[in-house]
Amino acid sequence: MKNWILFGITIAAVLALAWVTTTIIERKTEAKFAYQNLTPIMELEPRNEKWGDNFPRQYESYMRTQDTTFHSKYLYSNRRDALKDAPELVVLWAGYGFSKDYNQPRGHMHAVKDIQETLRTGAPMKEGEGPMPSTCWTCKSPDVPRLMKEIGVAEYYSKKWSDLGAEVVNDIGCADCHDNETMKLTITRPALIEAFAARGEDITKATHQEMRSLVCAQCHVEYYFDKKKVDGAQYLTFPWKNGFTVEDMEKYYDAIDFADWTHPISKAKMLKAQHPDYEVFKEGIHAQRGVSCADCHMPYKTEGGQKFTDHHIQSPLANIENSCFVCHREKTESLMRDVFTRQTKIKEGTRELERLLVKAHIEAGFAWKKGATEAQMKEILQDIRHAQWRWDFSVASHGASFHAPVEISRIVTTATQKVQNARINITRLLAKLGHTGEVPMPDISTKEKAQIYVGLDIKKEKEAKAKFLDQVVPKWLEEAKQREAAYGTR
Numbered sequence: 501m502k503n504w505i506l507f508g509i510t511i512a513a514v515l516a517l518a519w520v521t522t523t524i525i526e527r528k529t530e531a532k533f534a535y536q537n538l539t540p541i542m543e544l545e546p547r548n549e550k551w552g553d554n555f556p557r558q559y560e561s562y563m564r565t566q567d568t569t570f571h572s573k574y575l576y577s578n579r580r581d582a583l584k585d586a587p588e589l590v591v592l593w594a595g596y597g598f599s600k601d602y603n604q605p606r607g608h609m610h611a612v613k614d615i616q617e618t619l620r621t622g623a624p625m626k627e628g629e630g631p632m633p634s635t636c637w638t639c640k641s642p643d644v645p646r647l648m649k650e651i652g653v654a655e656y657y658s659k660k661w662s663d664l665g666a667e668v669v670n671d672i673g674c675a676d677c678h679d680n681e682t683m684k685l686t687i688t689r690p691a692l693i694e695a696f697a698a699r700g701e702d703i704t705k706a707t708h709q710e711m712r713s714l715v716c717a718q719c720h721v722e723y724y725f726d727k728k729k730v731d732g733a734q735y736l737t738f739p740w741k742n743g744f745t746v747e748d749m750e751k752y753y754d755a756i757d758f759a760d761w762t763h764p765i766s767k768a769k770m771l772k773a774q775h776p777d778y779e780v781f782k783e784g785i786h787a788q789r790g791v792s793c794a795d796c797h798m799p800y801k802t803e804g805g806q807k808f809t810d811h812h813i814q815s816p817l818a819n820i821e822n823s824c825f826v827c828h829r830e831k832t833e834s835l836m837r838d839v840f841t842r843q844t845k846i847k848e849g850t851r852e853l854e855r856l857l858v859k860a861h862i863e864a865g866f867a868w869k870k871g872a873t874e875a876q877m878k879e880i881l882q883d884i885r886h887a888q889w890r891w892d893f894s895v896a897s898h899g900a901s902f903h904a905p906v907e908i909s910r911i912v913t914t915a916t917q918k919v920q921n922a923r924i925n926i927t928r929l930l931a932k933l934g935h936t937g938e939v940p941m942p943d944i945s946t947k948e949k950a951q952i953y954v955g956l957d958i959k960k961e962k963e964a965k966a967k968f969l970d971q972v973v974p975k976w977l978e979e980a981k982q983r984e985a986a987y988g989t990r
Contacts, residue, residue, distance in 0.1 A: 565607030784904035
């Protein structure tokens with residue numbers, strides 16, 4: 501009897517092994533056949549649908565980035581007005597474009613339209629000239645690396661935003677991250693390569709797993725426009741020479757005396773954090789364990805027996821089964837509760853910090869009116885600059901409170917200490933100047949009231965932008981169609 505059982509087990513094992521072997525051979529044959537019959541794709545091909553002819557599953561999943569229905573406790577995929585949710589931001593960014601218009605980000609397929617329509621890019625001050633540089637297009641389209649190759653990197657950075665509206669028409673996509681011949685992940689933006697070189701590192705030595713984060717780091721990073729690097733160009737630059745921490749970049753900016761703008765109320769030279777997602781991610785436990793951005797935001801999936809990377813780039817909370825359960829064994833409710841708990845605790849700290857920063861700006865402005873001197877205000881303004889930089893670094897990074905909650909909590913704490921120190925010194929200074937009462941605070945309870953307080957006429961801004969778009973967008977699209985029909989280069 502035992503021999504028959506052993507015989508049966510042996511037969512089952514042989515059949516299972518044969519099935520596995522046959523399946524592997526079939527999959528290898530399918531993959532080999534598929535790659536042998538690809539339609540050629542030209543170098544830096546910006547049209548995502550052309551890549552979709554060869555990779556329909558990836559393309560179909562990418563198309564889902566246009567969906568705007570997902571939302572979690574604090575994150576939305578639609579165009580949610582962040583200034584309406586937190587009017588204090590208008591005062592914090594007074595004198596800067598973000599005080600006009602700031603929305604939560606939508607998916608990659610909305611990139612071109614969103615930058616066209618935002619009030620931050622503005623309307624041309626005169627015919628043929630826009631107020632913002634072409635550098636603003638850099639992370640919005642695969643047309644950008646194509647343009648950089650055609651006209652040169654410095655020439656691209658030397659143009660105005662409105663100069664390239666007819667050229668930049670394809671949303672973020674395939675050519676931003678993939679080589680057209682090998683399909684390997686590749687870096688198409690020089691700023692990332694140059695940032696690694698400034699640190700004495702060679703990005704070409706990166707592993708495939710590292711590249712699954714680095715292609716994201718081309719855009720999801722802190723950056724500034726270096727106007728001194730190339731004459732006449734606003735050169736996209738990452739402030740990584742000293743390191744990736746908030747203090748490292750703060751020291752970098754202070755050393756070169758850089759400021760994004762001067763705050764009109766406090767007169768502090770301000771820094772605007774962009775979206776330092778990669779830098780914050782590097783400080784968290786997932787990066788330390790070798791997890792990449794793509795592992796969570798672009799997990800593998802299987803359809804029809806084929807395994808591929810899901811290009812519906814989105815929050816892992818929208819796809820917990822594929823994103824989180826690869827490593828974690830908790831229940832969905834438990835995972836989400838942990839995420840929201842971290843977010844809520846950090847959100848409480850950043851909201852209080854926003855209110856303190858608003859008071860600091862207004863109190864500093866009051867001190868100037870009372871006759872404060874530059875020497876008296878120097879240390880105060882430096883504390884305001886550093887405190888708001890750290891606050892912005894914490895809130896501008898998408899998912900920061902999840903990526904590195906311990907680090908973000910530390911940053912918020914140091915920012916709170918600095919703004920409190922600034923306010924204490926303002927109080928002492930005002931006493932010397934003869935004022936010992938409360939500094940009057942304006943009513944900024946709504947976005948509209950806050951914008952009026954800082955001197956913005958949003959109605960005129962919107963009218964100017966709408967008029968500009970009505971005039972140029974149809975022209976841009978027609979020029980793009982004519983170019984494609986004539987030359988087949990798009």
